Amino acid sequence: MPNTATPRIHLGPNPDAALIRGIERGGGVLAPLDDAEAVVWAQGPDTFPAELPDSVRWVQLPSAGVEPWISAGIVDTDRAWTSAAGAYAGNVAEHGVLLLLAGVRALTEQVRATSWRKAEFDPQVGTLRGARVAIVGCGGIGRAMIPLLAAFGADVLAVTRSGTPVPGASETLPADRTSEIWSRADHFVIAAPATSATAHLVDEAALAQMKSTAWIVNVARGSLIDTEGLVRALRAGSIGGAALDVTDPEPLPDGHPLWTLPNAIITPHVANPATGLTGLLADHVATNVERFAAGAPLLAPIDPARGY
Incomplete structure (x- = not known):
């Protein structure tokens, strides 16, 4: 120029x-x-x-x-x-880590509780220490999350378009190998751009490969996750849960099951507040x-x- x-x-x-x-x-x-x-x-x-x-x-x-x-x-x-x-990477990264921690630490039902249910909640509380977190679309937001996750003792598996190593990640894979991560990571952060190639990137096949304790955080666009497939997985308890700042559809309609499922956390696209x-x-x-x-x-x- x-x-x-x-x-x-x-x-x-x-x-x-x-x-x-x-x-x-x-x-x-x-x-x-x-x-x-x-x-x-x-x-x-x-x-x-x-x-x-x-x-x-x-x-x-x-x-x-x-x-x-x-x-x-x-x-x-x-x-x-x-x-x-x-x-806005720093803002969104902070919110993404908040959502992941809320899921892993089983805050969803605890913050709604109106009685002391320690015996029930105690076994549900997990930790990021020693966990492997896959960041799909590890650009500015993902790179800002890496040191935050590292502070909690988590290891990061990064996915980028090219696969060029991301500083701070223990491993970086190119986008055409995304299918490999679903069975390898403990938790997932979705931060990829929304394109025709990334629509329903997290589909039922991906969900089926995840661990039963896995949490998915989406701070990108709702279209990257198959919402109906996600609801089925959450209802079946085949994954730990989902924490979403973006949804498909968006705004998420009143009465949608994601509002009331105990293993779902919804924030109304506020990771980067106006x-x-x-x-x-x-x-x-x-x-x-x-x-x-x-x-x-x-x-x-x-x-x-x-x-x-």
Whole structure:
């Protein structure tokens, strides 16, 4: 990407103090859309301009998951596009570990209990010490989880698209060997992008290979897990449980069995709370504006062909 000394950045659809500071920290200046070299967008695809001027060479999107942008036909090949992948990794990693601990420590029924049931609950309480946790889609979120899990004495088996070794993981497998992990790990964290290739990545065949004590945490997208198959496994007790911050369908309807199954934990897509989004995004924007100005590779480039 060519060098731009002081890039002209359009911020839309509305002004935001944190993002303005991020653009300025990166060395950019605010500009109207028709005079911009780059666009930083802070809302969803439904508010995005129908057309961009030819002068725009880079667009920064506000979310880590970009499937709605791609399915809407907005992401093109005429310019560079970047997501917010990695910007929110620390927040989501913290929530993911919380969900895993809640499952392994059998908190689901304990927090609902209204009487002292020690004899019942005591045998259900497990530990992460000595456990092997497979992180499927071990990108920014997964890498942020590794030191947190290590602090509890857990070992990490990472799965990435390429299989390039992930620092801190005891082993890394390429995505085409994902089927090997279901019988090898004690617990699973799903953090992969949602694409046609990853739909129902966790299906009934995968669930059938898991240990009866295994917990599945999903902090990615609900479509990665076959919900009906998961409900059947939870009802049968063939796995330990599932802790989901994302669901399919989403929002999860009232009355859905996942709300009341004793081995299911649901949080309403709050791993990355809206209250802190723009501050974290602003740091990401500042780095990318600086890189854009220097002609350096941008963080979190989107490949429309891959869907992320």
